[in-house]
Amino acid sequence: MIAAARPWHPRDTRLLGLIALALVLIALHLGEGLDLAARAGSGHRVIDRQALERRIDAGDLRDHEAQWFHQARPEETSGGRRTP
């Protein structure tokens, strides 16, 4: 009740506004992250290539040629593909 008794100051409004703005920005950032994660064409992971090749050379993994791929087209590497 001590806080309630204290007179309201304009800086309180600014502080609340700042907190609200931060929350909105965090929500937008998280939402964009979720959307990106689910979007076609968005996914690749940087890997430790040398470690992978060592495992392949040791026989722990394989370099078996996969199916179902094509050389990326310019419009694919430039992003902007639609979510399926």
Add this chain to the structure above:
Amino acid sequence: MSAVTCELCPRGCVIPEGAAGDCRVRVNLGGKLRATTYGRPSAIHIDPMEKKPLYHFHPGTQVFSLATAGCNLHCLNCQNWQLSQRGGDEMEQIYRVEPAEVVAAAQGERCRGIAYTYSDPVVFYEYVEDIATLARAVGLVNVFVTAAYINREPLRRLCRVLDAAHADLKAFDDGFYRRVSSATLKPVLEAMVTMREEGIWLEVINLVIPTMNDDLAMIRRMSRWIAKELGVDTPLHFSRFMPQYRMRNLPPTPIQTLERARNEARDVGLRYVYIGNVLGDEGSTTRCPRDGTLLIGRSGFIVTENHLTPDGRCPTCNDKIPGVWS
């Protein structure tokens, strides 16, 4: 060296040279996509068919089950995250088993078939296809346990060597798929329809997570969709959620919630609706939809009684019960 675009799943990863797809195991080396876990599973077990769970497909038999590292989904509640959310190079345990050796091992263990399971077998597609082709040639069945996040053309081709699929429909809500699994709903629905069109035996599972996907109206919509697009004879399993991985903040699913979900699904016409992950529940029993005769009793993953006739009919009314029984 050039980037490649993976066409296997709806994610359509554009992968620069030296990088992996989102699944971690399909890698662009030298401008060609490589399946790095081909012949290198990290999990091999012999399971009851009921553990997949498949209830209308060779009940009471054993199935040789295997998986490699990697997955094209990233579910916050994943129960196999130590396997699925790692690349092959991060695994401590890797077996070296060529397709012919898998088939020979399954035969040696007197298994009815081979299940591609645990992580999502979509990401080790080539290994699945090669094993399944050999397995079919010697009379073993092939079971695909999947989240069905796969493009239509690769799936159609794979279905030629599959006998059954157990598809995980995580929710009937695109937002859920995005938030919880980093995926989208529509391709999953399309894949299930494709499996049905291709004529493989299909059962659907829905893990009911408290507050996340336990809305009965949504469950009703999902059940209606299954009835319309896959058929009322498609078995649907409502499974109990247990806190896992990055979703430990939620409690296990109350049994009453599962029962309500089951009632909704039956109410819209689905004829075989089960409750899973609940030991000894009536919801794991198969009954004749016409007269209620107990057809198959189960306790956990064990078939305790099977009263189906040899050709898969109810012993009371002689109705044909859909499934693969022989």
